[in-house]
Amino acid sequence: MYFSSLAAWLSFGSLALAGPLRAEPFPTYEELVKRQDGACTNGRRTRQCWASGLSIATDFDEKWPIDGETVTYNFEISNVTRENPDGSGTVRPMMLINGQYPGPLVRAKWGDTIVINVKNNLQHNGTGIHWHGIRQLNSCQDDGVPGVTECPIAPGRTRQYKFKATQFGTSWYHSHFSAQYGDGVVGTMIIDGPATANYDYDLGVLPITDWYYTPAFTVNEQAQHSLRGPPPPDNILVNGTHINAANDNGEYARMNVVKGKKYRIRLVNTAVDTTFSVSLDGHPFTVITSDFVPIKPYTTDQLTIQIGQRYDVVIKASETIDNYWFRVAIGTDCGRNNIVGSGKQLGAILHYEGASTSSNPTSTTTVTMRTSCDDEQSSNLIPFVPNTVPTSVVNNNNQPIDVNSFSNSSQNNLFRWLIDGTPFIIDWNNPSLETVLNGAQTFSPTENVYTIPNPGWNLFWIQSTSAVPLPHPIHLHGHDYYIVGRGSGTWDGSTTGLTFDNPTRRDTAMLPRNGYLLIAFPADNPGMWVMHCHIAWHASQGLSLQFGERMGEIVGGSLGDVGVLRKGCEEWDGYWVEGSEPGGDRPYGQTDSGI
Ligand SMILES: *[C@@H]1O[C@H](CO)[C@@H](O)[C@H](O)[C@H]1NC(C)=O
Ligand SMILES: *[C@@H]1O[C@H](CO)[C@@H](O)[C@H](O)[C@H]1NC(C)=O
Ligand SMILES: *[C@@H]1O[C@H](CO)[C@@H](O)[C@H](O)[C@H]1NC(C)=O
Ligand SMILES: *[C@@H]1O[C@H](CO)[C@@H](O)[C@H](O)[C@H]1NC(C)=O
Ligand SMILES: [Cu+2]
Numbered sequence: 001m002y003f004s005s006l007a008a009w010l011s012f013g014s015l016a017l018a019g020p021l022r023a024e025p026f027p028t029y030e031e032l033v034k035r036q037d038g039a040c041t042n043g044r045r046t047r048q049c050w051a052s053g054l055s056i057a058t059d060f061d062e063k064w065p066i067d068g069e070t071v072t073y074n075f076e077i078s079n080v081t082r083e084n085p086d087g088s089g090t091v092r093p094m095m096l097i098n099g100q101y102p103g104p105l106v107r108a109k110w111g112d113t114i115v116i117n118v119k120n121n122l123q124h125n126g127t128g129i130h131w132h133g134i135r136q137l138n139s140c141q142d143d144g145v146p147g148v149t150e151c152p153i154a155p156g157r158t159r160q161y162k163f164k165a166t167q168f169g170t171s172w173y174h175s176h177f178s179a180q181y182g183d184g185v186v187g188t189m190i191i192d193g194p195a196t197a198n199y200d201y202d203l204g205v206l207p208i209t210d211w212y213y214t215p216a217f218t219v220n221e222q223a224q225h226s227l228r229g230p231p232p233p234d235n236i237l238v239n240g241t242h243i244n245a246a247n248d249n250g251e252y253a254r255m256n257v258v259k260g261k262k263y264r265i266r267l268v269n270t271a272v273d274t275t276f277s278v279s280l281d282g283h284p285f286t287v288i289t290s291d292f293v294p295i296k297p298y299t300t301d302q303l304t305i306q307i308g309q310r311y312d313v314v315i316k317a318s319e320t321i322d323n324y325w326f327r328v329a330i331g332t333d334c335g336r337n338n339i340v341g342s343g344k345q346l347g348a349i350l351h352y353e354g355a356s357t358s359s360n361p362t363s364t365t366t367v368t369m370r371t372s373c374d375d376e377q378s379s380n381l382i383p384f385v386p387n388t389v390p391t392s393v394v395n396n397n398n399q400p401i402d403v404n405s406f407s408n409s410s411q412n413n414l415f416r417w418l419i420d421g422t423p424f425i426i427d428w429n430n431p432s433l434e435t436v437l438n439g440a441q442t443f444s445p446t447e448n449v450y451t452i453p454n455p456g457w458n459l460f461w462i463q464s465t466s467a468v469p470l471p472h473p474i475h476l477h478g479h480d481y482y483i484v485g486r487g488s489g490t491w492d493g494s495t496t497g498l499t500f501d502n503p504t505r506r507d508t509a510m511l512p513r514n515g516y517l518l519i520a521f522p523a524d525n526p527g528m529w530v531m532h533c534h535i536a537w538h539a540s541q542g543l544s545l546q547f548g549e550r551m552g553e554i555v556g557g558s559l560g561d562v563g564v565l566r567k568g569c570e571e572w573d574g575y576w577v578e579g580s581e582p583g584g585d586r587p588y589g590q591t592d593s594g595i
Contacts, residue, residue, distance in 0.1 A: 427447075448544065
């Protein structure tokens, strides 16, 4: 019964492939659970399927393919001088992975082990690569946060990262060494797996970023000592390219489609300081993920993407053969950009096969692009695999976290974000994970360690009390979290309006200005996990903390081999003599949080 109906359904799928585009039935979560889809094969009309009994209905907290392969990449990070990627004709210093901007795509399949050998060819900077959104289950030592989970990779040295892709979808990686990713140490990741809607082709990742003509380390210093905040970026880049206002040179990124087909586009905001809203003329988005979490598809004509967030969308190339604008708008309610006001169209081009390749689109839109910095509505972002947060967390395991700020006029207006009164500042020579592995659990106050001693659910009430009216994209390492509540003003402690039944689940969400964000997650991954604002300047100014999760188990050996961490710290300690001032081989000091 099961097999024959499945066979009928599959052949219906292949018939549909040959014929014109039509609505295919996509199974619900409940149907998939009943069906136990072990026998079905992933394909253009069966994206819900995977392999070995796993499907889009699999609880990926518990299960992933056990027959994964190992995928290896080699990165070399170098200090170069390059032309700005928007054709402005001016050059600037950049730090690039294998000479590429953005860095190489890391692509693997669900269940694969990913190995990346990173060589630091910079003369005068440490480095460390964080794999954004990767759970790092029992592999916290590969999370890539200098001063927390490792010592920075010293100049001239190589470090190996190794971790398993227990989730699938779209993400990015970036340096977590101060503001270094703003200088180019950034790239995208695809973990292939099942999906919650069908499509014909995968167009790949479309990273969107802000771009400065000034090096990130320079802007970071300006931002730390400014009463008005950081200077505005000069432009944006979509998939690493854009036109510029100064001379009109440069190129828009182009996505090529064939009329009649459906395409997956993987949107990522890889900026250092900007919220983006995007839309595509004549082509609504069917949204199928929020970060690494497959969601029940919903359709929208516009998406707002915070730094660190991802949305995978499906579009149908069903319009007249032509070129169409993919529009990008800046969240000017919380940031600025010098390209705004130039009259230039911000964005990229959707190009149909057969349309002109030399002219820009003339398409128009009825969509009013948002300039607000609010997240997408949580009611639209419903995880496909449902989960429940126990309401008991509100009374039993609920910890407040205050976010405030301070500017010190006797230190040249040094600006700091404070977590419960203390800015985050770490010591590259003594990462907290090393401290824990050495058997100690005492930390400096500026390490902002919040302990989670036991398994089970926790609720964190992040409350903004700063007079600086800015929202913050809050990113957690080692976990997805569940958005139980969010609002303006101060949370009153009541459960009215909170969501415990299948809340939005993701790894980055906006803490509203003068508001609060209530997040919950189970302590199912022993490690030292930072949670920080993903505005690079704010992270540098101290808006971060770390969870010391089940530290007893870390000392007990839950992470396995930590030889790479030990070796990296010996190498770094040799380069950066603790307590020493810059001089000799080391011209620079640490002037920010370190992350
Ligand atoms: C990059 O190269 C410039 C010019 O040689 C040098 O001043 C700077 O210190 C280098 N930066 C790093 C991080 O190696
Ligand atoms: C890293 O390199 C940049 C650019 O050369 C420099 O401005 C910064 O001070 C360096 N930081 C450290 C800690 O070496
Ligand atoms: C972005 O550029 C990369 C490299 O050229 C390409 O492989 C990818 O398909 C592009 N992404 C989109 C969505 O077009
Ligand atoms: C402000 O800076 C001065 C001079 O360095 C220092 O003595 C003082 O403690 C700082 N104030 C705060 C609240 O950090
Ligand atoms: Cu922030």
